[in-house]
Amino acid sequence: MSKTQPPASSSFVPSGGRPAGKLAKASDTGGRTKPAKRVSIREIARQAGVSTATVSMVLNDNPKITQATREKVRKVIDKAGYQPNRIAQSLSGKYTRVLGVLLPTLRHALADPYFGELISGICDRAARLGHKVTLESAKPDFIREKKHLELFDRRFVDGVLCIGFNDRHVFLKDFAKAGHPMIVVNNQFDPWGVDQVVCDYRSGTDQVMTYLQQLGHEKIGLIHGSPDVFTSRVITEVFQHRAPHLDGSFLEDGHFTEERGIEAAAALLDRHPDLTAIFAGNDKMALGAMRYLALRGIKVPEQMSVVGFDDIPYSQFVTPALTTVHLPFYEAGDLACERLIQRIRGKDERINETLSTHLVLRESTGIAPRPRD
Amino acid sequence: MSKTQPPASSSFVPSGGRPAGKLAKASDTGGRTKPAKRVSIREIARQAGVSTATVSMVLNDNPKITQATREKVRKVIDKAGYQPNRIAQSLSGKYTRVLGVLLPTLRHALADPYFGELISGICDRAARLGHKVTLESAKPDFIREKKHLELFDRRFVDGVLCIGFNDRHVFLKDFAKAGHPMIVVNNQFDPWGVDQVVCDYRSGTDQVMTYLQQLGHEKIGLIHGSPDVFTSRVITEVFQHRAPHLDGSFLEDGHFTEERGIEAAAALLDRHPDLTAIFAGNDKMALGAMRYLALRGIKVPEQMSVVGFDDIPYSQFVTPALTTVHLPFYEAGDLACERLIQRIRGKDERINETLSTHLVLRESTGIAPRPRD
DNA sequence: TTGAATCTGTTAACCAATAGAGTAAACTGT
DNA sequence: ACAGTTTACTCTATTGGTTAACAGATTCAA
Numbered sequence: 001m002s003k004t005q006p007p008a009s010s011s012f013v014p015s016g017g018r019p020a021g022k023l024a025k026a027s028d029t030g031g032r033t034k035p036a037k038r039v040s041i042r043e044i045a046r047q048a049g050v051s052t053a054t055v056s057m058v059l060n061d062n063p064k065i066t067q068a069t070r071e072k073v074r075k076v077i078d079k080a081g082y083q084p085n086r087i088a089q090s091l092s093g094k095y096t097r098v099l100g101v102l103l104p105t106l107r108h109a110l111a112d113p114y115f116g117e118l119i120s121g122i123c124d125r126a127a128r129l130g131h132k133v134t135l136e137s138a139k140p141d142f143i144r145e146k147k148h149l150e151l152f153d154r155r156f157v158d159g160v161l162c163i164g165f166n167d168r169h170v171f172l173k174d175f176a177k178a179g180h181p182m183i184v185v186n187n188q189f190d191p192w193g194v195d196q197v198v199c200d201y202r203s204g205t206d207q208v209m210t211y212l213q214q215l216g217h218e219k220i221g222l223i224h225g226s227p228d229v230f231t232s233r234v235i236t237e238v239f240q241h242r243a244p245h246l247d248g249s250f251l252e253d254g255h256f257t258e259e260r261g262i263e264a265a266a267a268l269l270d271r272h273p274d275l276t277a278i279f280a281g282n283d284k285m286a287l288g289a290m291r292y293l294a295l296r297g298i299k300v301p302e303q304m305s306v307v308g309f310d311d312i313p314y315s316q317f318v319t320p321a322l323t324t325v326h327l328p329f330y331e332a333g334d335l336a337c338e339r340l341i342q343r344i345r346g347k348d349e350r351i352n353e354t355l356s357t358h359l360v361l362r363e364s365t366g367i368a369p370r371p372r373d
Numbered sequence: 374m375s376k377t378q379p380p381a382s383s384s385f386v387p388s389g390g391r392p393a394g395k396l397a398k399a400s401d402t403g404g405r406t407k408p409a410k411r412v413s414i415r416e417i418a419r420q421a422g423v424s425t426a427t428v429s430m431v432l433n434d435n436p437k438i439t440q441a442t443r444e445k446v447r448k449v450i451d452k453a454g455y456q457p458n459r460i461a462q463s464l465s466g467k468y469t470r471v472l473g474v475l476l477p478t479l480r481h482a483l484a485d486p487y488f489g490e491l492i493s494g495i496c497d498r499a500a501r502l503g504h505k506v507t508l509e510s511a512k513p514d515f516i517r518e519k520k521h522l523e524l525f526d527r528r529f530v531d532g533v534l535c536i537g538f539n540d541r542h543v544f545l546k547d548f549a550k551a552g553h554p555m556i557v558v559n560n561q562f563d564p565w566g567v568d569q570v571v572c573d574y575r576s577g578t579d580q581v582m583t584y585l586q587q588l589g590h591e592k593i594g595l596i597h598g599s600p601d602v603f604t605s606r607v608i609t610e611v612f613q614h615r616a617p618h619l620d621g622s623f624l625e626d627g628h629f630t631e632e633r634g635i636e637a638a639a640a641l642l643d644r645h646p647d648l649t650a651i652f653a654g655n656d657k658m659a660l661g662a663m664r665y666l667a668l669r670g671i672k673v674p675e676q677m678s679v680v681g682f683d684d685i686p687y688s689q690f691v692t693p694a695l696t697t698v699h700l701p702f703y704e705a706g707d708l709a710c711e712r713l714i715q716r717i718r719g720k721d722e723r724i725n726e727t728l729s730t731h732l733v734l735r736e737s738t739g740i741a742p743r744p745r746d
Numbered sequence: 747t748t749g750a751a752t753c754t755g756t757t758a759a760c761c762a763a764t765a766g767a768g769t770a771a772a773c774t775g776t
Numbered sequence: 777a778c779a780g781t782t783t784a785c786t787c788t789a790t791t792g793g794t795t796a797a798c799a800g801a802t803t804c805a806a
Binding site: 050051052053054057064065066069088090091092093155 | 783784785786787788790791792793
């Protein structure tokens, strides 16, 4: 009765074709009733004694309709509980009112609270503007089969929001090339001239460096994310600018993950046992570093300060709670969604917005320990 | 240049109506080209010298078409890069090939790695079966406005998967009542006779209790989730069955969150200072408990063992790493999605599947400390 | 040689809405 | 009173597919 592996096979043809008829079988249907016959605009028109065009105009608040007719039609609509068929509206009209959210491999992405916030912002705004949101994972074969362009060619979506990509994902250029509305959220591809909404990583990093230096930290190690990602490069760049005395041996790639964060912290401390602070390009790597320090018995913040980036929920529940930079992901998703819809509606202006960030002080940072003599 | 609050206003009518014309404006379009004219099945038919019906049949691998015709049409299709318009297919056919994922408030939900896994499983399976997935958040006003039924009435979706709800969400009955395909993932509403795919919480809890008791723990506190949720009740029930000597004062509601997990741990320890183990109904509450223990200076696992439930990624990166029950969320989403699609296709059989769970031993548990004399 | 069956494709209705052209009635001005 | 305009709707083409009904050509049996 218990199993983990779902059956691999499936009897459905992947595209087209009507269903192969109901598999009639007298069994428990869970008290299910047949779906009521859907009423169409024709039926409403007939009952109200007007044409379908009139009903359509009533639905769309067209001012050409008199108050009397409007009320008469509305009454029939309400009584029948009629709702216009969205498929038909899309076919007839110019828009599907569906937005696509494109992510690299989903599983990795959604496990990250970072994406959750972004997507929530997008979905909430989309819903308020009468749009639906579909999730797409841009796996390698998805791109190889040009499925990202299919989204538009087959009229699945009106526009896409791209999250979590890097410079090597050159397929992102395809959208602009084909003239399809696309916006990059919390990322930047300047040379490609792509629409974007980004958090201010520059200012966030600057605040961290100012803070750490005020606490007297000089030997600071940076665990950065992959340099393919614009935001990682910004952090590294500002870090080096603010701490010119620290050479490349104070940098280590943590690949955005806890595991690699652990390894990076180990590498940094091997090279520089006199480090007094570790700054990580995201909270996951910072948590990895804290994990390593705990295993080594190094006390945070007494012996080592740790700063993260992102302010994911967990950062406040670990011990010690993590000092980090808060990024307004929800707001970024919200704004990107709104701007994308404007773009779809025909607004012809490059989108390039920046959202402010701020440092959140918690328990993982403290005054730099005095160097041992 | 930097702002966090996006403009609140929006100039779009929320439903119906054609766009108010392009806002022509000579400006930077980012090297954007006009979208190419979409080719229709009629155009393909014309170029191939056949009827649209024939093209349609070729697309749908209808055996009535000869190999020769098939190849002739295929060649034209390939040359033109033609892809059938999905909107038109949906209007004409019976299915939209879109599934809805219904969640309580999105922001809360997606922040949870738990949902990320489930949704990944759903999306991956859906994609393999040629379906799209849309995200819907069932906020109170969403339900009040009957938007959950609108999903079907307006033909937005063919079926819905419901995640993260509890017994008070009675609107879930509406789907079955209206005869719409719906499946509940990792939850159970037995009296409602609803389709469901659940992880085996009973066995998981049993494994935890066996393990803790083998380690010599007798005074065990349970931080459970809200009793409105079926899975929480299962854990509590099995806990009480396996530890009949522990009365209600060993139970505390942690509301599934870290914050309340902290409070619950505090309450349990206040009442029972001689507690040697805390078992939490999910990892977030367990992490909250660990946080509280750290603040109190109580050593885990030397002085106190902690066990969680879910096996979210973070549980292995905290210190000490959390012993917990692994739930196959990805597989649950995958299986639920497959079953739902079968149901949509007409399979008339109640779905009620259980996926097995297993205990993952890590560092937060150990032999029960001997009671102080 | 005829009648029926089979094969392969076409014709046309249909899905449910929107939009632009068309029209009858009411209104305006002289 | 009559042409011209406005108003308030209706008619119908259109969107891009699917499919039931049909039809011409060929094959086969009686």
